[in-house]
Amino acid sequence: MQAAVVRGCLVLSVWMIAATQAGTRFQDVAEFRRTGHENHHIHGWSPDSSSWDDQLYPAWKSGDPRWENCWRGGKVVALLTSDSPALIGSNITFAVNLRFPRCQKENEDGDVVYERGCANASFSDQYVYNWTKWVPFCNEGNCSFSSKFPDGRPFPHHHDWRRRNFIYIFQTLGQYYPTTGRSSAVLSINTTNITAGAQMIEVTVFRRGYRKHYPVAKASGLYIVTDQIPFYVNISQKNDKNSSDHIYIKDSPISFDIKIHDPSHYLNKSILSFNWTFGDGSGTFVSNNPVSTHTYTLLGNFSLKLTIKAAIPGPCKPVTPTPLPTTGAPTTPHTTIHTTGNTTVPPFPLTTGRT
Ligand SMILES: *[C@@H]1O[C@H](CO)[C@@H](O)[C@H](O)[C@H]1NC(C)=O
Ligand SMILES: *[C@@H]1O[C@H](CO)[C@@H](O)[C@H](O)[C@H]1NC(C)=O
Ligand SMILES: *[C@@H]1O[C@H](CO)[C@@H](O)[C@H](O)[C@H]1NC(C)=O
Ligand SMILES: *[C@@H]1O[C@H](CO)[C@@H](O)[C@H](O)[C@H]1NC(C)=O
Ligand SMILES: *[C@@H]1O[C@H](CO)[C@@H](O)[C@H](O)[C@H]1NC(C)=O
Ligand SMILES: *[C@@H]1O[C@H](CO)[C@@H](O)[C@H](O)[C@H]1NC(C)=O
Ligand SMILES: *[C@@H]1O[C@H](CO)[C@@H](O)[C@H](O)[C@H]1NC(C)=O
Ligand SMILES: *[C@@H]1O[C@H](CO)[C@@H](O)[C@H](O)[C@H]1NC(C)=O
Ligand SMILES: *[C@@H]1O[C@H](CO)[C@@H](O)[C@H](O)[C@H]1NC(C)=O
Ligand SMILES: *[C@@H]1O[C@H](CO)[C@@H](O)[C@H](O)[C@H]1NC(C)=O
Ligand SMILES: *[C@@H]1O[C@H](CO)[C@@H](O)[C@H](O)[C@H]1NC(C)=O
Ligand SMILES: *[C@@H]1O[C@H](CO)[C@@H](O)[C@H](O)[C@H]1NC(C)=O
Numbered sequence: 001m002q003a004a005v006v007r008g009c010l011v012l013s014v015w016m017i018a019a020t021q022a023g024t025r026f027q028d029v030a031e032f033r034r035t036g037h038e039n040h041h042i043h044g045w046s047p048d049s050s051s052w053d054d055q056l057y058p059a060w061k062s063g064d065p066r067w068e069n070c071w072r073g074g075k076v077v078a079l080l081t082s083d084s085p086a087l088i089g090s091n092i093t094f095a096v097n098l099r100f101p102r103c104q105k106e107n108e109d110g111d112v113v114y115e116r117g118c119a120n121a122s123f124s125d126q127y128v129y130n131w132t133k134w135v136p137f138c139n140e141g142n143c144s145f146s147s148k149f150p151d152g153r154p155f156p157h158h159h160d161w162r163r164r165n166f167i168y169i170f171q172t173l174g175q176y177y178p179t180t181g182r183s184s185a186v187l188s189i190n191t192t193n194i195t196a197g198a199q200m201i202e203v204t205v206f207r208r209g210y211r212k213h214y215p216v217a218k219a220s221g222l223y224i225v226t227d228q229i230p231f232y233v234n235i236s237q238k239n240d241k242n243s244s245d246h247i248y249i250k251d252s253p254i255s256f257d258i259k260i261h262d263p264s265h266y267l268n269k270s271i272l273s274f275n276w277t278f279g280d281g282s283g284t285f286v287s288n289n290p291v292s293t294h295t296y297t298l299l300g301n302f303s304l305k306l307t308i309k310a311a312i313p314g315p316c317k318p319v320t321p322t323p324l325p326t327t328g329a330p331t332t333p334h335t336t337i338h339t340t341g342n343t344t345v346p347p348f349p350l351t352t353g354r355t
Helices: 002-022 065-069 132-137
Strands: 077-082 093-098 104-106 112-114 127-129 166-172 175-181 182-189 199-206 214-226 232-235 247-249 252-259 269-276 284-287 293-294 301-315 334-345 348-353
Touching: 065 214, 077 175, 077 199, 077 214, 093 166, 093 199, 093 214, 166 182, 175 182, 252 269, 269 293, 284 293
Parallel strands: 247 348
Antiparallel strands: 077 093, 093 182, 104 112, 112 127, 166 175, 166 199, 199 214, 232 252, 252 293, 269 284, 269 301, 301 334, 301 348
16 A cells, blocks of 8 residues: 555656656747857847747647648748848848748738639639638737737737738747738847857748647748958959959059948948058058049959958947946946957959950
């Protein structure tokens, strides 16, 4: 008798541990796991150790056969793009666009319908998915059925809530961000806390359901965060026969137009300086103008060097750890210039030839 009771307790406690471990977390759903821990919190994102309600959001890995039949009339493809590379401190923007199967489109109401007169099709029902029929069950977005993200948080209020029938779960760097939307979603991340390098981002898209939400598509991609200003140089010369062969005419000015890749306008207020060495013994040439011209008077192969510096106005960062304040005296915020984005291109070749 005694032994049997002890055994019963043991079984029970083992089962309880197993139940705790079985709870799905965002990191279990992610396809790509974080490798390092050097990244800090992304503002507005949550750690992927949060639990994921897999009753409400069935989680499938890519390759799961259920993806094949999760949408009526074909497969939805999620196209994930970004404006990478991003300089640390700037914003990187991701866009997801859903591509529906042939003859399907999202209408103004946010429902997915069959396109009229598409490829001889005669569809008995106009709708692929009719979400409008649920609107009577919702009060300004507060629906009597599930309007929650996998972590249990309610959907945020949007004036166009009735058209936001897709749920997007973004995951990167061991953190996640959920949002609702139509057939496309755009998301920006401020890269201040992200370490330079290549990172993976993934997005899982669900369509709104009544008791649960249904997986629709999954996409992932690489993005690059860098401490070097991303740019390219457009080299052009009047009367140049072939603009792609890197061969230019002697004694005729060549124009070097530096194009900075800064889609979030992070460097708008910074002072850029361009330090050129044209490789023909003419010394260095420093300018604040992205367009420079140079005339080579010699025939030959030249190796050019360019260093770009951006002085970004911002608060002064303490060099040594700030000691804890001993008095309550407020310090006035002050502004100084700190230099970042010191970019040097590896020397690149240029050849001059006769006309
Ligand atoms: C960077 O990390 C700090 C500390 O975790 C946080 O307070 C801040 O909001 C983060 N900044 C951004 C832009 O993510
Ligand atoms: C990102 O956050 C940092 C610190 O909060 C700020 O200085 C910087 O301007 C932000 N970048 C963008 C593009 O908003
Ligand atoms: C559409 O109809 C045309 C003419 O009736 C026919 O030639 C064609 O094969 C049909 N296309 C499809 C996809 O059924
Ligand atoms: C779709 O919903 C709208 C609005 O409730 C309704 O008028 C329409 O009949 C529905 N269509 C189907 C096929 O259920
Ligand atoms: C939605 O429901 C929540 C909680 O029940 C309530 O606090 C909120 O005011 C409601 N919003 C609207 C627009 O009805
Ligand atoms: C950068 O992204 C954040 C969201 O992470 C956004 O709040 C901010 O407005 C963006 N800044 C710019 C300049 O795009
Ligand atoms: C490079 O500059 C030339 C001349 O100004 C211009 O015609 C061309 O479109 C530019 N190319 C790019 C990719 O910006
Ligand atoms: C221009 O130069 C490129 C690179 O050397 C070469 O592939 C291309 O054939 C050239 N075009 C002409 C019209 O000569
Ligand atoms: C930066 O400059 C561009 C073009 O000059 C302008 O369109 C944009 O609004 C500016 N952005 C900021 C954040 O100042
Ligand atoms: C420009 O770069 C050269 C080396 O390439 C360096 O010697 C020079 O000091 C730089 N000039 C400025 C103003 O930074
Ligand atoms: C420039 O380099 C090319 C290939 O590297 C070579 O064929 C050519 O002879 C060189 N021209 C001169 C003037 O040195
Ligand atoms: C800029 O980068 C070059 C090469 O990496 C380095 O030699 C130089 O010291 C850097 N300058 C500044 C101001 O960071």
